[in-house]
Amino acid sequence: MSCKKCCSSSQTKWILAGSVSMTLVLAISMILGLTLYQRTRPGCENDAVCRPDADMLDYLQNIGQISHRDGLLVTWYHAANSKKEMEAALNSDVMVLEADVTVEGFNTANETEVPIMAHPPAIYSDNTLKEWLEAVLASSQKGIKLDFKSLKAVGPSLDLLRQLTEAGRIRRPVWINADILKGPNVPISTEVNATQFLALVQEKYPKATISPGFTTLYVHQLPNSTYTQAMVETMEELVRALPQKVTFPMRAVMTRAAWPHFSWLLSQSERYSLTLWQGASDPVSVEDLLFIRDNSAPHQIYYDLFEPVLSQFKQLA
Structure with missing residues (x-):
C-alpha cells in the first residue's frame, strides 16, 4: 500500500515536471519565434502607407526615418544610376533615391x-532598371523617385513596376517624374509629351505619385x-482630374519670384505639394527659401538641395 502511494506520488511529480517543462519549451519557442519575426519582418507594417501611392512623409514617419510630417526632414540622393552610384546611395543614410531612366541606345540604330539608368547625353x-529595382528593394527601405528622360522608357518601366507591385515586392512610395511642359528660358521644346505620359501612368501604373x-x-x-x-x-489643368497625389518639381532659384503662382497652386488641392530642386550651379538664396518656408505648411514643400545651402537653411528654418 505504501509502495502504491509512493509510486503514485512519484508519477504525479513526473507529470507535473513534464507539464512545466513543456510549458517552458513552448514559451521559449514563442519568444524565439517572435524575436525571429521581429528581425525578419519588413520595416513598414501599416498597409495604408506601405504602398507605391502612399504619402512619402507618412511612409518615412512610419518606418522611423522622420519624427513628423515635414518635407525639410527628407534627404535625397541624386543620379543613383550606375551600379557604383547605386551602391553608394544604398550604403548612405539618405531616405529617397532619385535616378534617371531612358532606353538603351536611345535614338540610335x-x-x-x-x-x-542613365541621364542624357x-x-x-x-545598370538596367530591372537590376536597379532588384537591388533597391532587396537591401533598403528607401523611397523611390524615377525621372523619365524619354517617353519610350515610360511604358516598359511602368510594366516592370506593376509586375513587382503585384508580386508584393514594392511596399514603399514611388514617384514618377517627367518634364512635360516647356518652362522658363527654354528656347526649344524638349519636354516629354504630357498627354501620352499621363495616359501611360493611368493605364499601366496608376498607384504612384506623379x-x-x-x-x-x-x-x-x-x-x-x-x-x-x-x-x-x-500644369494644374493637366492634373486636376487625376486621382493621384502630385508633387510639382520646381527650380528653387526661380520659385520665390513666382511664389504667388505656387501659393495659388498649392491651394487648389490637398493632393498637391512642391519639390524644390537646385541645379548644380544655381545660386539659391537661403533668404528666398526661408520666405517660402514661412508662407507654406511644412508638409507642402520638399527641399532637394545641395550643400552648403541645405545646412544653412536648416539652421535657420
Missing part, C-alpha cells in the same frame, strides 16, 4: 526597349525669367 549604362515638371534653363549673371501664372495654370 542600336536602340532597344530595355529601360536603363548618356544612352548606355551598366511628379510633372517644366523644362527650365537658368544661366547665372544673365537675365532670367521665371514661371508665369499661365504656365502654372496649364
